[in-house]
Amino acid sequence: MPHASLPFAEPLLMLVIVLNFFTLGSSRLRASIRAVGVQGFVLGVAALALHPGQSWRGVAVSVGAMAIKGIVIPRMLDQGLEPGTTPRETHPHVGFVASLMLGAAGTAAALLFARTLAGDGAPSVGGSWLVVPAALSGVLAGFWMLVTRRTAISHVLGFLTIENGVFAFGLLLLDAMPELVEAGVLLDVFAGVFTMGLLLEQIDRDVAAAAHDGHDAEQEPLTSLRETGRFRAVRQTDPLGLRREEPR
Amino acid sequence: MTIEALVYLPLGAAVVALVLPWERIRPWLVPLGALGHFGLMCLVVPGDARQSAGGWLVLDALGKLVLATVSCVFAVASLYVPGYVRHFHHRRNRFFVAAMLGLLAALTLVVVAHHLGLMWVAIEASALATAPLLLFNRNARSLEATWKYLLLSSVGVALALLGSFFLAHASVLAGHPSTLLFEDLMAAAPSMPPAWLHAALAFLLLGYAGKMGLAPVHTWKPDAYGEAPGVVGMVLAGGTTSVAFLAVLRVARIAEAGGQGAHVRDVLVVLGLASMAVGAVFMLRQRDLKRMLAYSSVEHMGVLALAAGVGGPRAHLGALLYMIGNAASKGVLFLAAANIHRTYGSKQVSAIRGVLHRLPVSGSLFLAGFFAATGSPPFLSFAGLLVIGGALVTDGRWVVAACFLVLLFAAFLGHAGTVLGVVQGRDSDHGADATDPARDTAAPAPREPLWSVLPIGLLAIAMVGLGLWLPQPVEELLHAAVAVLEVHP
Incomplete structure (x- = not known):
């Protein structure tokens, strides 16, 4: 060796x-x-x-x-x-x-x-x-x-x-x-x-802004991201501030 | 005209986009850069094979074919971008525009890179450039999709780097002065220790198969394509996947040269059939229009992997035809789906009815795209499938041929269930609103602006035209590209 x-x-x-x-x-x-x-x-x-x-x-x-x-x-x-x-x-x-x-x-x-x-x-x-x-x-x-x-x-x-x-x-x-x-x-x-x-706080703010954005035609409920189940975790701890936008 | 210009032009436009302060003018940089790229491509492709930068950049026939595909996809997509961005004028477009052009530059670099390390760098750059594109919608779900995409592609890229390290070390062990240029690697491959070569090929294939979106490393695709703007879905499903397929083919060439071709071909056949199966199964009863297209892309990549795995001139020819057909049909489907999404305010299949009635042009093109994507005549994908099927039968691979046919049929059903459901009927057919008299007096069907249908029309013409008649230069290029793929150890 x-x-x-x-x-x-x-x-x-x-x-x-x-x-x-x-x-x-x-x-x-x-x-x-x-x-x-x-x-x-x-x-x-x-x-x-x-x-x-x-x-x-x-x-x-x-x-x-x-x-x-x-x-x-x-x-x-x-x-x-x-x-x-x-x-x-x-x-x-x-x-x-x-x-x-x-x-x-x-x-x-x-x-x-x-x-x-x-x-x-x-x-x-x-x-x-x-x-x-x-x-x-x-x-x-x-x-x-x-x-x-x-x-x-x-x-x-x-x-x-x-x-x-x-x-x-x-x-x-x-x-x-x-x-x-x-x-x-x-x-x-x-x-x-x-x-x-x-x-980045920036992402947080943008998510919040998008949630209040009336003309956003592409906003839909958070239903379909499920296949890997991985992202649930992110929302649990919420480091991206995703909780601010509740599923509609 | 040098090859570098093809990379520098979109890259320069991306830099301009980053510094340009005017939101309204900035989106026009995309058509400027992409059509400029298209023009350069038209100048470069007809010439002889070129190389520069000491052999690190080479444009061989295979590269030319993929370059032409990517350039056309971006040129058509770029016509859609200014109108699209103006429609969502309340969103900032700086990073979107820069990333779109940056992605074109990175994909071009992947195509022309003839160096394992440089190709890896370019693929990593393309993954990073995709992130702002997925994030354009700026909602929680696009954030999730971007996060997933980045995480999975970073792992794929890390594996590909590990494979490159293995291959580099194998070439050191083989005693060759290792430059990592493809030709040198292919020359060194026969004397590389087989165990090292095996390990290297496994990691490289897994890494780049993930980039293509082959099962079981496809899980980023439904989220990324589902949440991306339609025009981004188009360049990802038509451009990025074609380039990733090229990377897989380059790796397969090294394997063939090293006498390990049979192993790699078997792996590709298995990955191909698995991807076709996953795509077909998840397309059935899919409730989200764009996710359905994502699974369709998984299925299409499966066809490409399968054809590459079958090997031989016929299957390779079929794969390349199918690659072009896929780029065109996915473009039609994604752009039409984007128009539908915008009009209906939803991409849930249950919320969309009577597209043909409400959006006659986009609806008809969407229907045509469906027939093209499922390999119906007279579209180009049909020609590709026919050649691949012929190769399977000629080779006597009956089991694979049977699986291939069954899975194609299943994918057709999955596609049909969703597409026919949304295009047929009347808009007011669904839900409790059907009897609501107020609904009849609702706003008239919105008209379809030219920017939203012209690009789809161009793609549809290409999709049918090339299916019926291949111009002589295209045919020659195809055969030259197939010749590049024929490697004998």
Whole structure:
């Protein structure tokens, strides 16, 4: 097994995987936001640790990831929560313990899959055998959160977890194709849009204005968005201020 | 004329839209940009295959065909936009206009991008540009739909990026200097480790199938199409899906080159049949006109995926014909549905009766669009279906052919139940108001302004005309595009 370029790279990736378990098992949204943020920051550090002495582009990507994933987005999300409260994900479709179990199974599957890939070529090109499992377990955990959680903020956290997983895989390519990994930063634009959507007062006001808008021929009762049942959750917590417009 | 101009023109118009302070003039930028794009397209397409930016941008025959489709869809849609925006003059249109032009620029970039990473960036940009379009109605439901759309497409885009990473890493493992240009990837594919190539293809296909709206990753579609303005539904169902189909075809080409074509084709056949089934089932007794069209789009994408999965020159030809037919018929249906929605103040099927009576032009075109979308002769979609069915029979894939026919018939029934219900009868037939004498003296049927029916008429002409007679250049382009798709490992 080839060694990591710096001795603490493997433990960092281990930490990334453990943080997936934390978000899967926690109902407290504030703590989950912090966990996803720490995960993003740790991935930025891991990028530096796996590729010591890399080009300035690689360093820029790593530092950028630390700043955006680790600080900016978590802080913005945190602002979306009411200060002084402990908002929780109360009624997920699948309980937290079951989610943890499935997370463990998913991580085991990711490890096995990484071994399958290793049969053809070493998955340790970037210097670590944990990169591929960390990436895939992140993607799986994020998916699971998207499917089973009800609040909009949890969905954003699920997306961020997937994004962190994708970035973790990018660690393999940081030397060979930094431009492709840089493109991955564009995913953060989505994350930014989501947080803006959760935060912006503007959307609230416009919804209220539209509700009072007499000539709006395209206003109809809120009846038909039902297939995935996902959005009910958003109205439950109401981060978008949708409650102001009651179904007619 | 360079390829870049095709991207820069709408992009420039989008920037102008963002800074232009005049609400009344701004909507005219859409026809300006889209017709300009159409003009450029007419100059570029007849020439030889072109490339620029060091091979990152290439316009091959397949790209030309999709580019022409997208450009025509936007050109026709752009004729509808100024009138539409003026009708809802109390809404701010800055972001709507800019996003419409931005979407055209992003979709054009997807078509001409010959680099896996660049194509991904362009697809992400197109997803972001769609959000303000869905939000134009500014009510709680359009917010919900936009949120769902963004969430699901962001996940799809993330998966596609992961697939691109896998493919890039596979090419590194294969020892090729990896430029991520399609031709280089295809050359490297045979020596890539199969497990890595498999994983890469799975993620890429899942990501881009979501963009196309194939089942089971179609769930954003009914909400997005249902809540979007009709003209947006038209560019999404006719333009964005065609481009996403192109992305799927590009991925399938890499798979073929890598000797994994059979796996990908099987996956596409399964996704195609599943999408046709989901579309057909949910269209039956659908209570919302635009959601019905969304499920119809799921079904149509299923046909395209199925045809791509069958493979071979005939099925590919059928798929490309059907892609053009889908773009035209969806345009007719969405714009007509928008006119109906505006007139009746509702898109609930139960609230709409006698469209043919109240909106004779839009109603007749809506009916024609229904026949075209369900693959009836003499429309172009019929030709596409006929060729695809022929390919299935020639290949001896009887089970798939049987499923294909049954699902087409089911989709026809689903379509018919909704469309025939709303176009027939008299407006006053429904509800307790039928005997209300005050209702007869209600306002006379509103007239249909030219801006609202001319674009539909143009599309209908294209839909019938191309079904009856394919001009020589179009036919040559189709065959050249099919030749691009024939890859031998």
